Amino acid sequence: MIEVYSWATPNGHKVHIMLEECGLSYRIHAVDIGAGEQFDPAFLAISPNNKIPAIVDPDGPEGKPFSVFESGAILLYLAGKTGKLLPDSVAGKYEVLQWLMFQMGGVGPMLGQTHHFRIYAPDKIPYAIERYSNEAKRLYGVMDKRLARSKYLGGPEYSIADIAVFPWLRSWKNQGIEWSDFPYLKGWFDEVSARPAVKRGVEVLAERRRPLTDDRSRSILFGDEQYKRH
Incomplete structure (x- = not known):
């Protein structure tokens, strides 16, 4: 059974969905990021960047326990472990991987900044809101064209590229997006949303999630507490 240290965020849901799609047994350990549990020494031992998600596979390479942090790395690890959701062919594999990297380097960071300045930042800075909202629209346009x-994003078959992107688009309203501007992406989003494993994955820890807009949570996530040496 894979031990999963996570919270109900887009990056957490990537891994929850992947585990459900692969049919792997897993046990969830909630890491309340608003309460600072990501700074616990036991969690930092497996996720030194103090970010969720992270996993521990008791049956890792050579049958030994193995831990993995960073959501993209976890998707690749689970795809390799199960032989699912990543093509066997070299060309097919790299077609998927380039869209996975597009999510890791673009969709996640940029939409995260869009959320921050539109919702979480205590001061509403017009320049920042416009910059990141426009970048969100640009990225949606890239995916719509694809x-x-x-x-699917990675080619003709559903893959880890789709799993990586999907949870980030669930907050499209908060990103200032109008679905009517992106019809192909909307069709893909609706299809992925309807997958049974996706439905199960996004419900993991969902009942624990709460708004993280109080001063304590802001300090932990974006302020002094985040930048302490733990």
């Missing part, structure tokens, strides 16, 4: 000619 899906106009490809059934």
Whole structure:
């Protein structure tokens, strides 16, 4: 059974969905990021960047326990472990991987900043809101254009690229997005939303999630507490 240290965030949901899609047994350990549990020494031992999610596989390489942090790395690890959701062919594999990297380097960081300045920042800075809202729209446009000619982001088959992107788009309203501007992406989003494993994955820890807009949570996530040496 894979031990999963997570919270109900887009990056957490990536891994929850992947585990459900692969049919792997797992046990969830909630890491309340608003309460600072990501700074616990036991968690830092497996996730030194104090970010969720992280996993421990008791049956890792050579049958030994193995821990993995960073959501993209976890998706790759689980795909390799199960032989699922990543093509076998070299060309197919790298077609998927480039869209996985697009999510890790673009969609996640940029939409995260969009959320921050539109919702969480105590001061509403027009320049920052406009900059990141426009970047969100640009990224949605890149994906819409891709899906106009490809059934899925990584090619003809559903893959870890789709799993990586999907949870970030669930907050499209908070990103200032109008779905009518991105019809191909909307069709893909609706199809992925309807997958049974996706439905199960996004419900993991959902009942524990709460708004993180109080001063204590802001300090932990964005302020003095975040920047202490733990």
